[in-house]
Structure formats: structure tokens, C-alpha cells
Amino acid sequence: MLRLCVVATLLTAPVALASDAAIRVWRPDTAAWVRAVGMAHFLEAISGDGLRPTPGVATGAFVLAEKNKRYAVYVPNGRRVNLKVPAGDWRVKVYNPRTGEWGKKTDEKANDGGLTLKFAGDGDWGAMVVRD
Numbered sequence: 060m061l062r063l064c065v066v067a068t069l070l071t072a073p074v075a076l077a078s079d080a081a082i083r084v085w086r087p088d089t090a091a092w093v094r095a096v097g098m099a100h101f102l103e104a105i106s107g108d109g110l111r112p113t114p115g116v117a118t119g120a121f122v123l124a125e126k127n128k129r130y131a132v133y134v135p136n137g138r139r140v141n142l143k144v145p146a147g148d149w150r151v152k153v154y155n156p157r158t159g160e161w162g163k164k165t166d167e168k169a170n171d172g173g174l175t176l177k178f179a180g181d182g183d184w185g186a187m188v189v190r191d
Contacts, residue, residue, distance in 0.1 A: 063116050082159040095148075097156035101185035105131045105155055108172055116144045137178040142188060144169050154185035155176065166191065 086092060110131055120140045123131040126170070127145055134140055146169050153162040153176075167174055167188075173187035180183040 082102045096131050097183040098135075099116075100156040100159060101131075101133050101154055101183075104156075104159070104185070105187060113144070128190050130186075132176060132186045132188060134176075134178060134184045137181045137184050139178075141173050142169075142176055143173045144188065145190075146171050148191035149174055150189045150191050151176065152187045152189075154187070156185055163173055 073093075095119075109125040110129070111125070113124035113126065113130070116122040116124060116130065117132060117140050119135040119136070119138070121135075122142070128146065130142060132140065132142060143189065147167075149167050149169055151167050152162050152164045155162070156158075174188065176186055176188070178183045178186075
């Protein structure tokens with residue numbers, strides 16, 4: 060799980076490790092630090108068994124998946140994200156890493172273009188998407 064946290068953090072908050080600016084980026088009062096902590100909380104909250112990094116499923120999001128069965132989606136900036144999943148019924152549960160709270164489960168239907176996840180506001184968000 061630690062390896063996933065490190066990979067996810069590096070994907071969402073790249074820094075120039077050769078400069079002294081990198082030290083300033085990773086202070087607890089910076090956006091990069093808050094994002095990394097939020098992602099770590101999300102990864103701790105999901106059951107990671109069988110989930111693997113899955114690039115190309117969504118733009119602007121980090122996705123772990125057991126392909127065609129369940130997807131853990133982390134979005135560093137709250138917005139809409141199109142998740143390329145097979146058409147059909149899916150159950151979605153949103154996670155707010157800033158508060159550590161899960162939202163209610165909702166039933167969503169994916170079409171041939173995938174499933175659009177809509178988040179309540181700015182900031183980072185997570186979601187578990189499970190085939191119904």
C-alpha cells in the first residue's frame with residue numbers, strides 16, 4: 060500500500076527533486092502536501108486487494124482497478140471525470156479525503172461512452188465504483 064501512495068503522490072504532484080523548491084513544495088501548509096495526505100487517506104479507506112494502477116481509464120484522475128469489476132478513483136481537483144467503464148449498472152460511493160467521510164451509495168448507469176462522475180465541489184475527491 061505504501062508503494063501505491065508514493066506512486067500516486069508522484070503522479071498528482073510532480074516536483075523538481077533536484078532543486079531547493081522541492082523542499083518548499085512538501086511542507087504541510089502547501090497544496091501538494093494536502094493533496095498527498097488526501098490521497099493517502101483515500102488509499103487507506105479502500106480495500107486495495109486486487110486493485111492495480113490502471114492508466115487511461117480517466118483523464119485527470121488516478122485510478123486503481125480490478126478491471127470491469129471495481130474502480131477506485133482519486134481526483135485531485137473536484138470536477139467531472141469521465142470513467143471509461145463498460146456500459147451497464149454501477150454503484151458509486153464518493154469519499155471526501157478532507158473529512159474522511161463517505162457519501163451515500165448511488166446507482167448510476169454507464170453508456171457506451173463510460174460513466175461521468177460528478178463531485179460536489181473543489182478540492183480532492185475519491186470514489187469507489189463497483190459493478191452492480
